[in-house]
Amino acid sequence: MRDGGRVAAAIAVIQDMDERHKPVKLALKAWGDASRFAGAKDRAFVSGLVLDALRRRRSLSARMGGEGPRAAVLGALAFSWNWPTARIAEAAAEAPHGPGALTPEEVASLGGAPSEVAATDYPDWLEPHLARVFGENRAAEAAALSARAPIDLRVNRLKTDPVRALKALEPLRARPTGLMADALRIEAPGPADRAPPVEAIPEFGKGWFEVQDLGSQVAAAAAGEIRGQQVLDLCAGGGGKTLALAAAMGNTGQLYAYDADGRRLADTVRRAERAGVRNLQVRTPLRPDPLADLPGKMDLVFVDAPCTGSGTWRRHPDAKWRLTPAQLEKRMAEQDAVLEEAAKYVKPGGRIVYVTCSLLAEEDEDRVAAFLQGHPGFVTIDALEQIAASGQADIAALAERRTGGHFLRLTPLSASTDGFFVAVLRRAA
Numbered sequence: 548m549r550d551g552g553r554v555a556a557a558i559a560v561i562q563d564m565d566e567r568h569k570p571v572k573l574a575l576k577a578w579g580d581a582s583r584f585a586g587a588k589d590r591a592f593v594s595g596l597v598l599d600a601l602r603r604r605r606s607l608s609a610r611m612g613g614e615g616p617r618a619a620v621l622g623a624l625a626f627s628w629n630w631p632t633a634r635i636a637e638a639a640a641e642a643p644h645g646p647g648a649l650t651p652e653e654v655a656s657l658g659g660a661p662s663e664v665a666a667t668d669y670p671d672w673l674e675p676h677l678a679r680v681f682g683e684n685r686a687a688e689a690a691a692l693s694a695r696a697p698i699d700l701r702v703n704r705l706k707t708d709p710v711r712a713l714k715a716l717e718p719l720r721a722r723p724t725g726l727m728a729d730a731l732r733i734e735a736p737g738p739a740d741r742a743p744p745v746e747a748i749p750e751f752g753k754g755w756f757e758v759q760d761l762g763s764q765v766a767a768a769a770a771g772e773i774r775g776q777q778v779l780d781l782c783a784g785g786g787g788k789t790l791a792l793a794a795a796m797g798n799t800g801q802l803y804a805y806d807a808d809g810r811r812l813a814d815t816v817r818r819a820e821r822a823g824v825r826n827l828q829v830r831t832p833l834r835p836d837p838l839a840d841l842p843g844k845m846d847l848v849f850v851d852a853p854c855t856g857s858g859t860w861r862r863h864p865d866a867k868w869r870l871t872p873a874q875l876e877k878r879m880a881e882q883d884a885v886l887e888e889a890a891k892y893v894k895p896g897g898r899i900v901y902v903t904c905s906l907l908a909e910e911d912e913d914r915v916a917a918f919l920q921g922h923p924g925f926v927t928i929d930a931l932e933q934i935a936a937s938g939q940a941d942i943a944a945l946a947e948r949r950t951g952g953h954f955l956r957l958t959p960l961s962a963s964t965d966g967f968f969v970a971v972l973r974r975a976a
């Protein structure tokens with residue numbers, strides 16, 4: 548495909564999303580299925596351009612003076628990909644597949660000086676929510692949430708060590724992160740480039756490493772020292788945290804993985820086998836009372852709670868435009884329910900780790916406060932001390948991420964991670 552056809556395809560994908568209220572993943576898949584002629588480079592170009600247009604859709608639209616998909620895509624080419632106007636004009640005018648010649652207004656907007664436009668790249672209704680957490684810094688935090696994200700890997704200590712893993716990942720130029728001993732990072736690919744083929748590295752197949760955001764690795768480390776313990780991963784989902792917890796346990800003690808949605812657990816056994824995990828029981832909700840034997844027995848219940856995902860907007864930029872106040876309310880109710888459930892399984896003296904990948908206080912501090920009010924037998928303990936006890940992190944580098952005394956909040960701007968909130972609660976002995 549030539550550039551004109553690729554740009555037209557990106558516009559069509561966003562149009563499909565807008566008209567049919569489709570998530571970007573499905574719209575891209577629909578285009579890919581209907582475009583057998585498109586090669587891997589074409590697909591990388593189109594998906595990169597669509598995601599970049601969505602990341603900054605509002606500010607790009609404001610600069611272009613238009614709301615539609617075409618304005619967002621042309622704006623992304625100019626202001627995210629730094630294409631000169633002449634190159635955009637040439638691609639747009641390409642016959643027969645380009646999206647059509649630029650209008651004089653578009654040419655003027657594309658050539659405009661870096662603007663005074665103050666449009667923020669999140670929906671208006673979130674303004675007070677982000678102001679509550681970030682105050683004056685919210686625009687800078689939102690800008691960092693609108694950037695491309697790197698690819699982070701977690702070295703699996705059950706199979707290898709960071710030195711050997713780094714050697715295996717040399718072709719992809721991975722490097723240590725400094726923050727977590729077992730975390731490696733591959734910088735975000737260029738806008739139109741294909742994602743680095745991590746899964747094609749033979750050692751990936753041997754379970755040497757997993758793709759996992761650095762913030763997610765920090766959150767898992769808040770489990771603390773868990774060797775030999777009884778641990779329940781209550782919202783195990785696809786198993787990302789489960790495998791991190793398993794690695795920290797070193798195949799000692801017993802790890803249970805559960806999720807209210809049994810389909811989400813489907814891959815966990817296979818992933819655990821690949822990772823060399825031998826102390827995991829997957830408990831499916833498809834059986835009656837799957838956790839009936841666990842109440843009051845867990846040293847640790849890990850709650851990777853359902854949330855709005857506002858901390859992951861770098862990777863899922865369409866999610867921020869689809870989020871509604873009603874969805875936030877729904878997630879808050881689910882968070883209360885899952886914390887209530889978690890409390891049942893904790894033994895006296897045991898802990899709950901509460902994690903969200905949301906930056907909204909309503910899902911974070913407020914849920915912990917609500918839980919504590921109803922459960923006077925629990926207190927918060929310092930998340931950072933727990934992370935220190937895990938022996939995996941550079942605590943000094945995390946000290947400034949402490950919030951509300953005992954909690955931790957990570958953001959793309961402050962920690963170069965996805966956004967995460969972490970709280971640790973201890974049940975009285």
Ligand SMILES: C[S@@+](CC[C@H](N)C(=O)[O-])C[C@H]1O[C@@H](n2cnc3c(N)ncnc32)[C@H](O)[C@@H]1O
Pocket residue numbers: 781782783784785786787788789805806807808811851852853854881884885888
């Ligand atoms: C943030 S995701 C978990 C991600 C996963 N831990 C990982 O690292 O890949 C939240 C999960 O919580 C599950 N969930 C929601 N309500 C639940 C409940 N009451 N009990 C257990 N799981 C629940 C959802 O099905 C979803 O898979």
